[in-house]
Every structure is written in structure tokens, then in C-alpha cells.
Amino acid sequence: MTNDTVVVVGGGAWGTALACVAARAGRRATVLCRDSAVADALSARAENPRYLPGITLADDIGATTDPAVLGAADIVILAIPAQRLRAALPGLAPQIAPGARLINTAKGIELGTGCALSRVIAEICPDHAQAILSGPSFATDVARGKPTAVTLAARGEASALDLCRALSSDSFRAYASADMAGVETGGALKNVYAIAAGVVIGLGFGESAKAALITRAFVELRRLGAAMGGQPETYLGLSGFGDLMLSCSSAQSRNFGYGMALGQGEDVTGRPLAEGVATVRIASRIADESSLSAPILQATKRLIEGEIAPKDAVEALLSRPIKEEF
Numbered sequence: 615m616t617n618d619t620v621v622v623v624g625g626g627a628w629g630t631a632l633a634c635v636a637a638r639a640g641r642r643a644t645v646l647c648r649d650s651a652v653a654d655a656l657s658a659r660a661e662n663p664r665y666l667p668g669i670t671l672a673d674d675i676g677a678t679t680d681p682a683v684l685g686a687a688d689i690v691i692l693a694i695p696a697q698r699l700r701a702a703l704p705g706l707a708p709q710i711a712p713g714a715r716l717i718n719t720a721k722g723i724e725l726g727t728g729c730a731l732s733r734v735i736a737e738i739c740p741d742h743a744q745a746i747l748s749g750p751s752f753a754t755d756v757a758r759g760k761p762t763a764v765t766l767a768a769r770g771e772a773s774a775l776d777l778c779r780a781l782s783s784d785s786f787r788a789y790a791s792a793d794m795a796g797v798e799t800g801g802a803l804k805n806v807y808a809i810a811a812g813v814v815i816g817l818g819f820g821e822s823a824k825a826a827l828i829t830r831a832f833v834e835l836r837r838l839g840a841a842m843g844g845q846p847e848t849y850l851g852l853s854g855f856g857d858l859m860l861s862c863s864s865a866q867s868r869n870f871g872y873g874m875a876l877g878q879g880e881d882v883t884g885r886p887l888a889e890g891v892a893t894v895r896i897a898s899r900i901a902d903e904s905s906l907s908a909p910i911l912q913a914t915k916r917l918i919e920g921e922i923a924p925k926d927a928v929e930a931l932l933s934r935p936i937k938e939e940f
């Protein structure tokens with residue numbers, strides 16, 4: 615398979631960082647932007663002042679707003695928000711070269727339908743093979759070339775390994791997986807628990823409480839993920855435990871920051887993208903429908919919907935009946 619040409623859809627923080635990844639791995643990389651000001655800044659100054667201000671990017675990244683660029687791509691990386699994917703894809707699909715492989719990097723579950731994003735992509739681009747890249751990785755770190763490792767899942771180990779080789783470099787290491795459902799659900803659900811961890815810190819409950827929260831969140835994440843089709847061991851890896859740990863422990867995470875603001879009683883309107891807000895709503899419905907116990911997820915949903923105050927949500931979790939840990 616030829617993997618020379620990579621087009622990244624989405625000129626935001628993550629799309630820009632992934633174009634740097636592809637360029638560092640020796641690929642010809644172009645960002646397909648929605649906004650011409652972003653495309654112009656990327657092309658002229660190797661900068662994305664709107665989404666990655668102050669970071670000088672590799673100067674061999676191309677940028678355009680013309681979807682015709684998809685016709686030359688061997689690999690198309692999707693880096694737009696999860697809830698925008700269904701609306702964006704029909705305009706792109708007819709332009710994508712027939713043999714191109716798609717790699718989704720958005721983290722979420724479709725709010726209106728409960729569909730995994732891989733299913734949304736399969737519905738709109740049924741003839742294209744697809745893969746998922748997910749793991750502990752902040753766009754600012756990746757764009758700066760700091761060492762990062764992720765999981766890349768595809769149907770079939772050979773395809774996953776081939777894509778890993780196409781994108782890995784001395785600063786970015788992708789591990790192959792054949793468990794698309796496991797990688798996808800881990801990335802989506804960790805955002806919910808990052809909000810919850812942010813709430814704990816925002817309330818001033820401290821690091822011990824946060825460690826307890828993350829540990830119990832991991833139990834829930836594995837339970838929910840398994841019910842959605844993931845393999846148990848996948849959640850122990852970079853796209854599961856790795857991303858949960860990163861997102862629950864750093865204020866760089868937009869989801870953690872959203873939770874911290876909630877915990878501090880701040881107004882959260884207009885904050886940067888926190889995909890856990892949509893995911894918690896649909897994941898809570900999925901958990902209810904399958905009678906799965908997910909108390910942290912359910913408390914986070916009630917908190918986000920304004921049904922319960924942050925302090926009361928944590929107290930409700932602590933006052934549940936005493937039971938065995940496992």
C-alpha cells in the first residue's frame with residue numbers, strides 16, 4: 615500500500631498537530647481547513663494562531679480549503695469534533711480517492727443516535743477502510759514534537775500495523791490494535807470522567823479524592839466499554855487507562871477544565887470544546903438501557919444538566935451503600 619500522501623480534515627488544534635506527525639514521519643501532509651484565515655496562516659507562516667498560538671510548526675505542511683485535495687490522499691485523517699462528523703462527511707465523501715484509508719481521531723459517541731463514530735463513518739463512506747487513532751495526546755505536546763504514544767486500531771492487524779508505520783517517527787509512536795470498539799469507546803468515555811475529576815479538584819477535595827475517583831472511573835469505563843463491544847485488555851492500554859490518566863490529571867484537558875469550572879461554581883458557557891458534555895448524555899442513556907451500574911457517569915450527567923450541585927453529586931457517591939471493591 616502507498617502511504618505517501620496524507621490529508622488531515624480539520625484545521626483545529628488536533629488536525630494541525632496530526633499534520634505535523636505525518637510530516638515528521640516523512641509523509642506529504644496537507645490540512646484541509648474550513649476557514650481560509652487558518653489555511654493562509656498555516657501556508658504562509660507555518661502557524662495556527664487561532665488553535666495553537668505561539669507554536670512554530672514544521673514548514674513542510676500544506677494547507678487548503680479545497681476538498682479536491684482529498685482526491686490525491688492515500689490516508690485521510692478526520693480531526694473534527696465528534697458531533698460534527700455526520701454533517702461534515704457527505705460534503706467530503708465524494709472527493710475522497712477510492713483506495714484511501716480513513717483514520718478517525720474524534721472522541722465521542724453520536725448524541726442523537728448513540729452510534730459509534732465508526733458506524734457513522736461506515737454509513738457515509740461504506741467503501742473506504744477505516745481506522746481509529748486514540749490515546750493520551752495533547753495537541754500542544756504533539757505539535758511541539760514532544761514524545762507521545764497512541765493506539766491505532768483497524769480491522770485486521772496488518773492494516774493497523776501498516777498505518778502505525780506510516781505515522782510513527784522518533785517523537786510519535788503508534789501501537790497497533792485490531793479492537794476498534796475498545797479503542798473508540800475508551801477515547802469517548804474518558805472525557806466524561808475527566809469532567810468528573812475536574813469537579814473533584816474544582817471543589818477543593820484534593821489529590822486523594824481524585825485518585826479514588828479515577829480508580830472507580832476506570833472500573834466503570836471498562837464495564838461500559840465491554841458492553842459496547844470493547845475487549846477487556848484494550849482498556850488497560852494507551853487508549854484506555856493511558857488517556858483516562860492524562861485527561862483526569864491535567865488542566866490542559868478541556869474536559870478536566872470544564873469540570874474544574876463546574877466545581878468552582880463558574881459559568882461554563884463559551885468554554886472550549888469539551889466533548890464529554892455530549893458523551894455523558896448519550897452514555898447515560900446507553901447505561902440505563904443496558905441496566906449497567908455507572909454511578910460516576912450518572913452523577914456527572916445530573917450535574918451537567920443542572921439537576922444537582924457539584925458538592926451534592928460527590929456526597930451522593932460517597933453515601934452509596936458499602937460494598938466489596940471487586
Ligand SMILES: NC(=O)c1ccc[n+]([C@@H]2O[C@H](COP(=O)([O-])OP(=O)(O)OC[C@H]3O[C@@H](n4cnc5c(N)ncnc54)[C@H](O)[C@@H]3O)[C@@H](O)[C@H]2O)c1
Nearest residue numbers: 625626627628629648693694695696698702720721752753
Ligand atoms: N486537541 C487535542 O489535544 C486532541 C487530542 C486528541 C483528540 N482530539 C480530538 O480531535 C477532535 C477535534 O478536536 P480539536 O482539538 O482539533 O478541536 P478544535 O476546536 O481545536 O478544532 C476543531 C476544528 O474542526 C473544524 N470543524 C468543525 N466543524 C466542522 C465541519 N462541519 N466541517 C469541517 N471542519 C469542521 C473547525 O473549523 C476546527 O478547525 C475532537 O474530537 C477531539 O476529541 C483532540
Ligand SMILES: O=P(O)(O)OC[C@H](O)CO
Nearest residue numbers: 749750751752867868869
Ligand atoms: O482537551 P481534551 O479534554 O479534549 O483532551 C484532549 C485529548 O483527548 C487528550 O488525549
